[in-house]
Amino acid sequence: MTVEVTLGDEVDSVEAVRDKLVAEGVPAALAAGDPSLWGPQAQPEATIRLGWLNLPQSSRELLPEIDKLVERARAEGLDHVVLAGMGGSSLAPEVICATYDVPLTVLDTTDPHQVRRALTDRLERTLVVVASKSGGTIETDSHRRIYEKAFRDAGIDPATRIVVVTDPGSPLEQSANEAGYPVVLADPNVGGRYSALTAFGLVPSALAGADVRRLLDEAEAVRALLAQDAGNPGLDLGAVLGAEALRGRDKLILRDGMSDITGLPDWIEQLIAESTGKEGKGILPVVGAEAAEDDDQYVVSIGPDGGTAVDGPLGAQFLVWEYATAIAGRVIGINPFDQPNVAESKENTTRILQEAGDGPLPAGTPLLTDGPVEVYGDVPGDPKNLADVLTWLLRAVPERGYLAIMAYLDREAAFDAATVGDASFEEMTETWAGADVATLRALLDYRTDRPVTFGWGPRFLHSTGQYHKGGPQNGVFLQITGAVTDDVEVPGKPYTLGRLQLAQALGDLGALTSRGRPAVRLHLTDRVAGVRHLLSVAEEL
CATH class of the missing domain: 3.40.50 (Rossmann fold)
Incomplete structure (x- = not known):
């Protein structure tokens, strides 16, 4: 279970960037969680945002708790799982469930027609996962309030139908405990867009029927490569992203290739755009285009396609793209962990x-x-x-x-x-x-x-x-x-x-x-x- 990055015609400029990163000791330093890699201004934020590197191991501690939630849901016949979450709280579970072909209703909207459609669908068999890192996301708070009322109006105790995923100490944790909702706490040292392998990605996906142990296994298998100077797919991909941006090709056309993964470009879009788009710089991911049409664009495919492609299982892809985005941030000179705007x-x-x-x-x-x-x-x-x-x-x-x-x-x-x-x-x-x-x-x-x-x-x-x-x-x-x-x-x-x-x-x-x-x-x-x-x-x- 590895990720292979095949380089296209940009191999020379990419190798120059990669060689510089190796000479500076970046691969091993990043794998070890060195927060100084993005400069002194970024260091305070980076210090509390590198927990994603250890998730293939640390998230296994959540599995017994997740198993109990799954067992309870199955025993009570709750087979309609609704995820109320935005951004990093919803994009990864959506990709995971689509890839594993298990049903998950995602509410990452304030459109009343879309919410009402979910609300009127099998309410008696519905389990709602309310996911918010900050605990104050206005969309997710609205969804929670709406479902609480719907359950009560139907004579259902919301405490039997709502599961909360949030960071320790958030206002949502406190209100959920007061309401008697099961609460799964995520790693606070992981930013939202890097949270695919935290409780935010694992809890709703497991409840929907996805094999989350397999995801962690896939990520763990590639994790050892990320400290290496050679044969390091995260380094290779990060060098591609960074080198292309430096030479003015800052529009990344993401294409779903011939792979078993469904919808990964939508998750990559958030990861890269929110991580790099700041200080007048950035890499713009473009989802849905068939090909690059001008000299500031290039294509990266998911799967074993020709040209520049990233191939490998989903759990490994999550970790490699996160690592590569952190590398690209260093190359182009921005902090990949904040979101100032x-x-x-x-x-x-x-x-x-x-x-x-x-x-x-x-x-x-x-x-x-x-x-x-x-x-x-x-x-x-x-x-x-x-x-x-x-x-x-x-x-x-x-x-x-x-x-x-x-x-x-x-x-x-x-x-x-x-x-x-x-x-x-x-x-x-x-x-x-x-x-x-x-x-x-x-x-x-x-x-x-x-x-x-x-x-x-x-x-x-x-x-x-x-x-x-x-x-x-x-x-x-x-x-x-x-x-x-x-x-x-x-x-x-x-x-x-x-x-x-x-x-x-x-x-x-x-x-x-x-x-x-x-x-x-x-x-x-x-x-x-x-x-x-x-x-x-x-x-x-």
């Missing part, structure tokens, strides 16, 4: 909700309306319709820049359109794509050689949101929001999910425009018709 959008959201009180949120006045789509923002040239706006956005992307699409919508809504019936798989897939706003990424990507990213809001705020605000000043942003027709109350709070979702969108938009980033918001007054219209206009550009 993530809190800004959260603070904006809180301010918007407080200032609005019971009144309308400051959504602004539409620049124009094209069918079921309202356009907000400053678009020069007197645009007449949605096509003009999309065309301007594509042209506004600077040389070496990128376009980011951010959709604050229900990411499962398209499945409602692709109903199972007499249609073939190909027909169903086509129907689904035609109803999925994420299809916009491919449509716009086809019309530019600049990279186009796509993120579901507010999920991406815990991921690429750091890069958007802290990375290079070359992004153009398209935000998509939608009318809410079936809102969900948040018990004990003065807002609904729909109101929170819009406040989060407006808060992040403000953080972007305050930096002079070109940004447009499209609001779908009818979500289904709006997505259909948006995609049809993009197809005709």
Whole structure:
């Protein structure tokens, strides 16, 4: 169980960076947890953020506790596992469960339609894992409150249906203990995006049916290689990431290759974007593109594909990518363990909700309306319709820049359109794509050689949101929001999910425009018709 990194045409520059790292003793120092590797300013943070190096062993201490939770859930017939968590608390379990082909419902959203769909699905057989490192994540707190009320309304004691994963001493630990919820404590010396092999990754995955011992075994098998100067896959991959960034190729096209792993690029996206996107620097991961189209882009595949590829089992991949990201941080000169700009959008959201009180949120006045789509923002040239706006956005992307699409919508809504019936798989897939706003990424990507990213809001705020605000000043942003027709109350709070979702969108938009980033918001007054219209206009550009 090893990870093989196959180098493409960049072998010379990569080997120069790797040789320098070896000469400086970095591989052994990182494997030993030396917090001085990223400079004196980063050392205090690094000192409390290197616990991930030991997780293949230290996380085994959690296994008896996890086994008891699994046994209890099976005995009580709780086979619908819902994970309420954001960013590092949800991305790894989603990949693990998809790879092991076990069902897990992930709530990393404030979209009321998506939450209601989960809420009305087999409540009598539902077990909710509430996962938050800080214990104060607003989305996760909202999910907990909503499920508590739903369980009580159904005559179910929430203490029999909620499991909490958090850091020691967090406010969530205290409230969970008071409520009588089982609590599994994670390693506090591991940051959220490095937490795949902590309780945050293992507890929900095991409850869903994944073999988490196997993950730890896979990581342990590759761990010994990470102290070596040769045959070290983490060093090889980190040298690739760092060397490419130094030579101006800072757009990493991540491709799911021919491997048994499903969806790993989505997890890598958060790890790399949030770790490196700061101080005007960074590596931008791009998920979904087929190939690099300009000289600032390169492709890395998951699996045994040609070119630059990373092949190996999932547990080993987690550890190797984490190690490589830490290496890349040293090469490009940033602290890979902090996230200085993530809190800004959260603070904006809180301010918007407080200032609005019971009144309308400051959504602004539409620049124009094209069918079921309202356009907000400053678009020069007197645009007449949605096509003009999309065309301007594509042209506004600077040389070496990128376009980011951010959709604050229900990411499962398209499945409602692709109903199972007499249609073939190909027909169903086509129907689904035609109803999925994420299809916009491919449509716009086809019309530019600049990279186009796509993120579901507010999920991406815990991921690429750091890069958007802290990375290079070359992004153009398209935000998509939608009318809410079936809102969900948040018990004990003065807002609904729909109101929170819009406040989060407006808060992040403000953080972007305050930096002079070109940004447009499209609001779908009818979500289904709006997505259909948006995609049809993009197809005709």
